[in-house]
Amino acid sequence: MKEFELKYGCNPNQKPAKIYMRDGSDLPIEILSGRPGYINFLDAFNSWQLVKELKEALGLPAVTSFKHVSPTSAAVGIPLSQDLKRACFVDDIPGLDDSPLACAYARARGTDRMCSFGDWVALSDPCDVTTALMLKREVSDGVIAPGYDPEALKILKTKRKGNYNIVRIDPDYVPEVQERKQVFGITFEQGRNNFKINRELLSNVVTARKDLPETAVRDLIVSLITLKYTQSNSVCYAVDGQAIGVGAGQQSRIHCTRLAGSKADTWFLRQHEKVLNLPFRADLGRPDRDNVIDGYINQNEEDVCAEGVWQKYFTRRPEPFTREEQRAFLATRTGVALGSDAFFPFSDNIQRAAASGVQYIAEPGGSIRDDAVISCADDFGMTMCFTGMRLFHH
Numbered sequence: 489m490k491e492f493e494l495k496y497g498c499n500p501n502q503k504p505a506k507i508y509m510r511d512g513s514d515l516p517i518e519i520l521s522g523r524p525g526y527i528n529f530l531d532a533f534n535s536w537q538l539v540k541e542l543k544e545a546l547g548l549p550a551v552t553s554f555k556h557v558s559p560t561s562a563a564v565g566i567p568l569s570q571d572l573k574r575a576c577f578v579d580d581i582p583g584l585d586d587s588p589l590a591c592a593y594a595r596a597r598g599t600d601r602m603c604s605f606g607d608w609v610a611l612s613d614p615c616d617v618t619t620a621l622m623l624k625r626e627v628s629d630g631v632i633a634p635g636y637d638p639e640a641l642k643i644l645k646t647k648r649k650g651n652y653n654i655v656r657i658d659p660d661y662v663p664e665v666q667e668r669k670q671v672f673g674i675t676f677e678q679g680r681n682n683f684k685i686n687r688e689l690l691s692n693v694v695t696a697r698k699d700l701p702e703t704a705v706r707d708l709i710v711s712l713i714t715l716k717y718t719q720s721n722s723v724c725y726a727v728d729g730q731a732i733g734v735g736a737g738q739q740s741r742i743h744c745t746r747l748a749g750s751k752a753d754t755w756f757l758r759q760h761e762k763v764l765n766l767p768f769r770a771d772l773g774r775p776d777r778d779n780v781i782d783g784y785i786n787q788n789e790e791d792v793c794a795e796g797v798w799q800k801y802f803t804r805r806p807e808p809f810t811r812e813e814q815r816a817f818l819a820t821r822t823g824v825a826l827g828s829d830a831f832f833p834f835s836d837n838i839q840r841a842a843a844s845g846v847q848y849i850a851e852p853g854g855s856i857r858d859d860a861v862i863s864c865a866d867d868f869g870m871t872m873c874f875t876g877m878r879l880f881h882h
Contacts, residue, residue: 489514489515489517489518490512490513490514490515491506491507491508491509491510491515492506492507492508492511492515492519492827493505494506494524494525494526494529495523495525496525496526496622497526498526500529500880502526504808504820505526505652505756508716510664510668512722516657516658517632517655517656517657517658518655518656519653519654519655520636520641520645520654520655520656521644521645521650521651521652522630522648522651522652522653522654523653523654524653524755525650527556527557528608528629528630528653529591529694530557530594531554531557531607531608531629531630532554532608532610532630532632532657533554533632534557534631534717535552535554535559535608535609535610535717536548536610536657537717538550538552538559538562538610538714538716538717539552539562539610539611539612540612540659541614541685541716542709542710542713543562543607543612543613543711545684545685545686546564546706546710547712548564548565548566548588548592548707548806549564549588549589549592549611549612549613550562550563550565550583550592550612551563551565551589551592551593551595551596551597551609551610551611551612551619552596552609553596553597553600553604553607553608553609553611554607554608554609555598555603555604555607555608558717558718558719558720558725558736558737559714559718559731559733559734559736560596560599560600560603560607560715560721560734561595561596561597561599561604561714561730561731561732561734562596562597562713562714562730562731563592563593563595563599563631563708563710563729563730563731564588564592564706564710564729564730565587565588565589565590565591565592565729566588566591566592566595566728566729567585567589567591567731568584568595569704570596571759571764572595572598572759572876573594574764575598575689575758575759575763575764576594576595576597576598576599576722576761577601577774577777578594578598578622579600580621581621582618583616583618584618586618587616587618587619589611589612589616589618590612590616590618590622590657591622592612593609593611593619593622593727594622595730596730596731597622597626597731599730599731599732599751599755599819600733600734600751600754600755601774601775601778602778602779602782603751604626605775605778606627606628607628607629607630607631607666608629608630609628609629609630609631610624610631610632610633611631611632611633611634612633612634612636613633614633614634614635614636614637614640615631615633615635615636615637615640615641616637616643616723617637617639617640617641617643617678618642619640620637620639620641620643620644621643622700623644623647624644624646624647625709625774626774627775628647628652629653630652630653630655631644631652631653631654631655632655632657633655633656633657633658634656634657634658634659634714635656635659637657640759641654644696653770656700657794660705662763663680663844664680665679665680665682665772666678666679666680667679667812669682676723681879681881682715683716683840683877683879684758684769685709685712685716685792686709686715687705687709689712689829689850689875689877690705690850690873690875691873692721692853692873692874692875692876693871693872693873694853694858694862694872694873694874695862695865695866695870695871695872696866697702697866697869697870697871698871699850699871700871700873701762703728703823703870704823704825704848706729707726707727707728707729707733707824708726708825708827708846708850708873709825709827710726710729710730710731710849711724711725711726711731711826711850712724712827712850712875712879714726714731714734714827715827715828715829715879715881716829716879716881718734718735718736718829718881719736719737719881719882720736720737720830720879720880720881720882721735721737721738721740721741721744721829721830722734722736722737722738722748722828722829722881723735723741723744723745723747723748723826723828723829723837724748724825724826724827724828725749725751725752725824725825725826725841725844725846726824726825726826726827727823727824727825727845728785732751732752732755732756732824733747733748733749733750733751733752733753733755733844734748734751735747735748735749735751739749740847741828741830741832741833741834741837742834742836742840744828744839745767745826745837745840745841746840747839749841749843749844750786752824752844752845753814753818753844754785754786754842756817756818756821756844756845757785757809757814757817757818758781758785760809760813760814760817761806762806762809763781763784763785763809763812766780766781766784766802766804766806767802767803767806768780768801768802769800769801769802769803774800776801780792780801784806784809785809785814793805793806793808801850803867808846818843818844818845821844821845822846822847823845823847823848824841824844824845824846824847825846825848825849825850826841826846826848826849826850827846827847827849827850827851828850828852829852829854829878829879829880829881830851830878830879830880831852831853831854831855831858831861832851832855832861833853833855833857834857834860834861835857835860835861835863837862838861838864838865838868838870839868842868842870846870847869847870847871848870848871848872848873849870849872849873850872850873850875851872851873851874851875852874852875852876852877852878852879853874853875853876854874854876858874
């Protein structure tokens with residue numbers, strides 16, 4: 489296939505639209521089902537790079553959930569605890585522990601389920617049946633993978649009445665060294681960001697505390713590779729092999745840190761016994777449960793526990809989840825890793841990170857206030873690495 493005609497570009501008025509190879513060669517993809525759109529392909533190609541790099545860096549199957557050209561989460565294939573399975577709505581999946589790819593998907597899709605609603609999914613390995621069964625029941629725009637087991641493909645082709653977007657990509661495809669894009673009719677050209685993120689990148693530890701266990705190395709690598717494909721400015725919290733809070737596209741770094749931190753907090757609080765045991769009505773679907781859980785934790789627009797409201801969602805009125813209870817629970821969370829795509833200009837980012845259990849940090853360094861940032865990290869007993877490498881992505 490030399491080119492693929494798209495229904496339209498970013499918006500319906502942007503026609504004609506297509507994807508093709510500039511040198512006239514075949515596209516490195518095969519569309520097995522559906523008709524992906526312009527934004528679908530932006531998500532697909534960015535997300536595929538992310539999971540391919542994660543797999544190469546850590547040697548584990550990797551999955552990411554993408555929305556609007558940024559990841560909501562990314563994860564590698566580590567088994568889930570029973571409480572985490574319940575929090576991710578996958579405790580009913582048979583054989584989950586036997587599929588590292590499915591575990592990675594459960595983590596990536598379960599981290600920020602509200603933001604993942606209608607996502608694009610990338611799999612580092614061929615899709616197996618367990619992963620396909622989970623994909624089938626979630627609201628999703630499409631999936632890209634290097635292959636599909638025959639039975640898994642059959643399952644996915646039944647999604648959306650046979651119109652679910654399924655893309656197979658050549659895992660051996662290597663893009664040109666130079667990449668180009670146009671803005672306002674003007675062509676931009678730059679070398680691709682082929683910088684490798686690995687253990688050596690974390691060797692410059694600048695804090696008094698030098699402890700950096702292999703689990704923290706893994707989580708910092710997950711965070712940094714996630715940031716490499718997140719719209720900047722961006723910050724990413726990670727723990728247990730998964731990104732648990734991504735703050736993307738903010739003009740101020742502290743806003744990135746707060747946004748990502750609030751998402752990380754919500755992820756932790758989903759695993760509190762009060763949330764796990766919410767008495768949902770049997771007819772309430774998973775997307776509605778996600779919205780209600782978010783309202784229950786964050787106490788947003790609708791008080792889901794209010795009289796006349798709780799009856800829409802629950803079989804009995806749940807006790808409110810107080811701020812005091814939440815703070816006490818979050819205070820028990822530790823060992824979180826935090827990556828930043830550029831240096832932290834002020835120590836307020838460190839203070840906010842500490843509130844979400846951050847113990848390990850990787851950032852480029854290079855600010856005129858590095859000393860103050862390091863001092864603040866020392867005050868909290870953190871281990872911080874200066875990578876010397878900025879990871880902006882636009």
